[in-house]
Amino acid sequence: QKEVEQDPGPLSVPEGAIVSLNCTYSNSAFQYFMWYRQYSRKGPELLMYTYSSGNKEDGRFTAQVDKSSKYISLFIRDSQPSDSATYLCAIATLGGFKTIFGAGTRLFVKA
Amino acid sequence: DVKVTQSSRYLVKRTGEKVFLECVQDMDHENMFWYRQDPGLGLRLIYFSYDVKMKEKGDIPEGYSVSREKKERFSLILESASTNQTSMYLCASTAGTSKGTNTGELFFGEGSRLTVL
Known part of the structure; x- marks a missing residue:
């Protein structure tokens, strides 16, 4: 079993839609949860991170963590064509060196 | 603006060749990493380094080696x-x-x- 499972998509939505991206993880030792965004032919860049269960909001983006279910989500409101990218969830232990990535979900937002 | 620079964006090599991939960062960071990214598999850690001349194997080190002679530079080597x-x-x-x-x-x-190839 992979440590992080993420549906690779692709996911195609119309502009303005609410997008939900999800990952599950297997090891409760992970305490640090991240979402990276990767545009085509670019390296990933950190979009959001959180340490705890619950929601964290940043503009149109909301990261949600449910530690009891080992489930992490990223919601994008009012999606824009510029949001078209691959979104990678990532988990890590605080103070550790290792970050484990999901396979990434390819998102297309159509104008 | 922080920057990690990889010297070669696209390379084509033949089987058996020795390949060097160079990476330089300008943020004075202690830790540097090499990942490979393949469709459906995500990012997998090859090697990392937490200090000059120090290296640790990641999840898939076979066929690779690394070099960190200076803090800002981390090289990945494919021997063959x-x-x-x-x-x-x-x-x-x-x-x-x-x-x-x-x-x-x-x-x-x-x-x-x-x-x-």
Whole structure:
């Protein structure tokens, strides 16, 4: 079993839609949860991170963590064509060196 | 603006060739990483380094070696390239306060797409 499972998509939505991206993880030792965004032919860049269960909001983006279910989500409101990218969830232990990535979900937002 | 620079964006090599991928960061970060990215598999850690001349194996080190002679530079070496090493290679760095610890955010370069024929 992979440590992080993420549906690779692709996911195609119309502009303005609410997008939900999800990952599950297997090891409760992970305490640090991240979402990276990767545009085509670019390296990933950190979009959001959180340490705890619950929601964290940043503009149109909301990261949600449910530690009891080992489930992490990223919601994008009012999606824009510029949001078209691959979104990678990532988990890590605080103070550790290792970050484990999901396979990434390819998102297309159509104008 | 922070930057991780990978010297080669696209390379085409032949089986058996020795390949060097170079990475330089300008953030004075202690920790540097090499990942490969393949469709459906995500990013997999090859090697990382938490200090000059120090290196640790990641999840898939076979067929690779690394060199860190200076803090800002981390090189990935394919001693004898094979077709199954055709991939996107991503270098990253992160700050740390001691061996292996990090602040979480990885800063990535733009990647080096290697094709081995």
